Structure formats: structure tokens, C-alpha cells
Amino acid sequence: MFEKGTFILMADGHLEDISAIKSNSYVMCEDGTPGRVAYTTKAKQTIYEIVQKTKHRANEGEPGRLDPRRRTVYNRLGFNCSATHKLVLKTPSIPTLENNPRRPNLTVKWRCLEEILTTDGRAITVPKNHHKNFPKTKEGQLQAQNFMRDKRLIWGPDIDYEIQVRDLEYLDASMRVTSTLKCNPVFSGNGILSNFLSGQRHLITPAIVSMAWLLGLWIGDGTTKEPEITVDSVDEKLMESLTVLGRYWGLYPTYKDEKVPLRAKHVRLYYGKGPEERRKTRNLRKNNPFWNTIQNLGFKREIDGEKQVPEFMWHEDIEIREAFLAGLIDSDGYVVKRKENPDVYKVSIQTIYPSVMNAIVHIARSLGISATVTTRSARNEVIEGRRVQCRFTYDCNISGSTPLQNVLSYCRSGHKRKPAPEVVIRDPQYVGFIDRKLREAEVYGIHLDQPRNILLGNKIVVYSCTECCETDAVHITKIKNLKHCVSCPRTGVRYFYRDWTGKSH
Missing domain, CATH: 2.170.16.10 (Hedgehog/Intein (Hint) domain)
Incomplete structure (x- = not known):
């Protein structure tokens, strides 16, 4: 309960x-x-x-x-x-072979489920550590390898089990440390975005996916007063994609340079005919499907107009979640490919909005991607020679292999986009x-x-x-x-040594 x-x-x-x-x-x-x-x-x-x-x-x-x-x-x-x-x-239950030079025998250690009796008379099943010795000979090594193979066939690489909270103390120390909770991806979706845009749930088309990407891009670098997104003009792929994907909804990105052209372009998403037509035939907020989606589905908070991600996006259809997260990465994300494990990607996204932070974490976990959050206090920083007051910031760090790579395949920024994997494994x-x-x-x-x-x-x-x-x-x-450890000179920090024998002292 x-x-x-x-x-x-x-x-x-x-x-x-x-x-x-x-x-x-x-x-x-x-x-x-x-x-x-x-x-x-x-x-x-x-x-x-x-x-x-x-x-x-x-x-x-x-x-x-x-x-x-x-x-x-x-x-x-x-x-x-x-x-x-x-x-x-x-x-984990993978058997191991230990060859200690100080011991006369080879030792095979493995884990298996075993029924024990609790102090109040209940029979429960818990994983237990076991070991068996073999002589240090060629025949003994062969016997040990065959024994390990049999145990792998019986128990597999991991043991899944259920245990009541009150019985956790019946686990050995090493078993308790290595036991983990399961965080499962969500494979189904609610289809709310496609139902709003097309009147049909779970309709996944390039137009619906492009709207999810535009929403993520706006959440990251958009303004709350009108459909305007700040885009890095050096990133030509992103500027080009904004134009191409906007055409699905009749949106025409337009920006006007200042007297001194800046690298960051404030791109307005007009709805209407092409830029060569007169201004009155193009609408910015009126009848704009992109702006209507933002206002009607709750991407702006009613109290103060602040950005927020409605909770229905946490459990949208998988393609919608991936495209939305890709838009956020295109606007505010930093992509790193781990050198020690080239198949694993890591992305860091910074935001000042708690709602956006929650959405990043929930969407990532629902896709089978690991997510953690660190924070930074409000501070003064100097950026390009200007003193800037930075607000309290959430650093959202997500990492994963094929699920995150598939998200990055939806990205449009040149250096952030990755090829889609052949198979997406959502473990x-x-x-x-x-x-x-x-x-x-x-x-x-x-x-x-x-x-x-x-x-x-x-x-x-x-x-x-x-x-x-x-x-x-x-x-x-x-x-x-x-x-x-009672001899640690540092106070307030609990350093201790684990007793892996499983015996109480």
C-alpha cells in the first residue's frame, strides 16, 4: 500500500x-x-x-x-x-571463477533463489550467494567451466525476484547493495496532440511530428508573446529545417536584421502565403495553427504566460515524444559522444523552468533513457564582455544508446543530428x-x-x-x-567499510 x-x-x-x-x-x-x-x-x-x-x-x-x-x-x-x-x-547472477594464489583451490561463486524461514514463521524466497571449490588442475578448470555454464543456463545473467519491504534485512550485504529497482519505458501513448491537430488519435504523419519538433524548439528558445523563436544564424541546417518543416502548416519563418546584424536571429513564424505577398495576407498570432496549439493545449501558463510543458506530453505517442525532445535539444541541448563507450550518447539541457525540467526527465525515462538533474544557483556571469544575471538553473543530463540516438535522428541542428539506429532497444x-x-x-x-x-x-x-x-x-x-570508520578526521561525512562476508559482527 x-x-x-x-x-x-x-x-x-x-x-x-x-x-x-x-x-x-x-x-x-x-x-x-x-x-x-x-x-x-x-x-x-x-x-x-x-x-x-x-x-x-x-x-x-x-x-x-x-x-x-x-x-x-x-x-x-x-x-x-x-x-x-x-x-x-x-x-546480477553471472557466476564467477576466482583463482586466488593464496588458496589451494579454484572457487566458483554463483547466486540462486532459495527459500528461507523468517523469525515470525513465514517462508520467503530470496537470492543467496553460494560457492564451490575445484582443484587447480586442467581437469578441475574444465569442471569449473562446465559448472559455470550449467549455472548460467539455469539462472541466466540476472535474477528477478519480489520481496516485502520488511524482509530486506534478510538479504546478504552484497546482495542488498546489488539489488535494484526497475524503471520501465512507456510503449503506448495518449494521442492528444494528433487528436487536436487532425481529429484522429495516434495519427503519426510528418506534419504531426514537425509540430512536435516546433513546440520543443519554441519551449527552448521561443518568446511567450508571439510565435517567435531565436535561432543561431550560423547553423544553416537548423534555419533550413525551420523553413521546410513550417511549410507543413503554412508557416513562413521571417526575420529582420538590426542595424548591427547579430548572430542570433529572432525568427517570426507567420501564417499565410509566401513572403512575396503583402503583409496583410500573413497572420502572426491570428489563425496561426502553431500559436493556437501553444495556447489551447496549455504550453503557456494562464496566470502569467510563462512557458510550461503540459503533462499529457509526458506520455504522448513515442514519435511525438522523440520529436519534442529533439526540438528541445536543438534549441538548448549539448550533445556528447562518450569516448569510453562510443555507442552511448549524453545530452545536457539547461532550463530555468521547473515544468520544462520535469518534462525532460519524464519524457526521457518514458523512452528508456536515463535522466538526472543537477542545479546551479543564481549568479552573475560575464558572457562576451557583458555582465549577465543568470537565474537558478536546472541542468538536465540524459544518456542512453539506441533510444537516445533515435531521438537525435529527429534533430535538425547540423552537429547534433545523428543517423537513426537500425534497431531501437528500449530496455x-x-x-x-x-x-x-x-x-x-x-x-x-x-x-x-x-x-x-x-x-x-x-x-x-x-x-x-x-x-x-x-x-x-x-x-x-x-x-x-x-x-x-571511527578514525576518519573529517566530521559530518559518513565513510565506512562494507563487510562482504554476509556475517553480522
Whole structure:
């Protein structure tokens, strides 16, 4: 069962607070199919925080003390649930061969699922570490290799298992560290953009995709008063693509140089006939399909007109999400190809808008792309000899292989566009986690016709509630398998050594 405020991804692509979900609603399951909610439950139980392990430290050190906004790790994966809720976990199980010169034998280590008995009499299945010795001879090496091959055939490269939060302490120290949560991509979409533009959902045409790209480009470098986008005039490919893709909707990009021509051109997207016609036949905001889309679908906040990305874009059709993200990368993105792994790309996008930051992270994760957010405080900087006041900035970093490469194939900027991969493999993302006891609070459960894995709003895969979730239980805590360094001269930093033996001391 989950705490109030936990969002569930529904079958139609929108997010719903778990406390507002009713019977006969349909939620999104792990495989993309809908699952019917048979009934819901409510109780008051002790809740635990399951949160992603991260290397972010700005929230703990001096930056967090100087700037309160940096004390938050934005879009950190996690959720709050009861002690009896099942977690969907994965741990590597590839057998290894150790040849220690100090030992007389070869050692094969492997992992497998094993049933154990808890202190309160329940039988649970957890992964366990095992080892077997072989003599250091040619025959022993052959036996060890055959033994490892058999274990790989039985267990595969990874072990998927389910465990209740209260039973996490029954895992060995090494098993606990290597167990990860699953963050799943979303393969279906809501088709809202195509329905608005064409009256038909899930219609993927070059015109619909070009509108998604234009929206992403405007979110990155557009003005909020009129359909105007700032474009780097040196990037000829981008200027040319803006003209070509705009023609699908009767848009004609036009800019007028200042007395001193600048590199950045403020391009207006007029709707009407070609530039050779009279001005009165061309509309800027009136009857402009691009501007109508921005205003009617909520890309401008009604209160102050600030840019925002409506939540329906998080779970649009895959091609629409990719084109929209590509437009953002064309305007504000920086693309790097990793030298250590040439098949993996990394993109950094900077924004000052929380809504845009949230959209980048959610869209990236829904496509099977890893995403993290770092922050920078407001500051004064000198850019090209001018003193500029920079606002609080979100640095969105996304990385991936073929899913991100396919996004970059939609880009139009010359140095950012990449060839489309032959096959796009959208594998789940896996993240380590820690658990913390919080407090007693109201929790809500959703029970499906058949227990299945469902998706939270942040794309984490969780198990639907079962009867065992309806009653509270004690979190049985054993001695932590950690040794803390007491001689560290630095105060406030928790350095410790892990005891990989799995024994409590």
C-alpha cells in the first residue's frame, strides 16, 4: 500500500493520485496493457521511504546551506509504501571463477533463489550467494567451466525476484547493495496532440511530428508573446529545417536584421502565403495553427504566460515524444559522444523552468533513457564582455544508446543530428535504492483482478497490492552488515567499510 500523494500511471496515459483511484478504473501495467482495479483499500500503517541512491551531494554540503533551493535532489526516483508491500527487484547472477594464489583451490561463486524461514514463521524466497571449490588442475578448470555454464543456463545473467519491504534485512550485504529497482519505458501513448491537430488519435504523419519538433524548439528558445523563436544564424541546417518543416502548416519563418546584424536571429513564424505577398495576407498570432496549439493545449501558463510543458506530453505517442525532445535539444541541448563507450550518447539541457525540467526527465525515462538533474544557483556571469544575471538553473543530463540516438535522428541542428539506429532497444533502467522508516500515515491500496506489476507516475515498476498489504507488520531489523570508520578526521561525512562476508559482527 502507498502513501497519499503517490501518483499512478493510468491506462489512458494520465497520472492519478492513488487516493483518488476508484474501482473499475484502469491502470497501466508493466507490459503496456491496461489492468482493471477490482477494489481499493485504505488503512493507517507505518510507511517506509524507498528512494534512489544517488551521487548528488550539493544538498548535503555548502551549496545546500547557501541556497535552500539546492537542498532538494530533483526528480529522484522513489516512493513511500507500507512494510508489507512487495518490491520488484533484480540482481546480477553471472557466476564467477576466482583463482586466488593464496588458496589451494579454484572457487566458483554463483547466486540462486532459495527459500528461507523468517523469525515470525513465514517462508520467503530470496537470492543467496553460494560457492564451490575445484582443484587447480586442467581437469578441475574444465569442471569449473562446465559448472559455470550449467549455472548460467539455469539462472541466466540476472535474477528477478519480489520481496516485502520488511524482509530486506534478510538479504546478504552484497546482495542488498546489488539489488535494484526497475524503471520501465512507456510503449503506448495518449494521442492528444494528433487528436487536436487532425481529429484522429495516434495519427503519426510528418506534419504531426514537425509540430512536435516546433513546440520543443519554441519551449527552448521561443518568446511567450508571439510565435517567435531565436535561432543561431550560423547553423544553416537548423534555419533550413525551420523553413521546410513550417511549410507543413503554412508557416513562413521571417526575420529582420538590426542595424548591427547579430548572430542570433529572432525568427517570426507567420501564417499565410509566401513572403512575396503583402503583409496583410500573413497572420502572426491570428489563425496561426502553431500559436493556437501553444495556447489551447496549455504550453503557456494562464496566470502569467510563462512557458510550461503540459503533462499529457509526458506520455504522448513515442514519435511525438522523440520529436519534442529533439526540438528541445536543438534549441538548448549539448550533445556528447562518450569516448569510453562510443555507442552511448549524453545530452545536457539547461532550463530555468521547473515544468520544462520535469518534462525532460519524464519524457526521457518514458523512452528508456536515463535522466538526472543537477542545479546551479543564481549568479552573475560575464558572457562576451557583458555582465549577465543568470537565474537558478536546472541542468538536465540524459544518456542512453539506441533510444537516445533515435531521438537525435529527429534533430535538425547540423552537429547534433545523428543517423537513426537500425534497431531501437528500449530496455528498462535499473537503479540502486535505500530504505528508511518514516512515520505512521494513511496508506491506500489498489487491487487488480489478477496481481500484476504496474507503473507509478515516475515509471518505477511496483507490484499491485495483495491481501497481505492490508495489515501492518513489524519491520524486523537485524544487525547491519556495515563497519563504520571511527578514525576518519573529517566530521559530518559518513565513510565506512562494507563487510562482504554476509556475517553480522
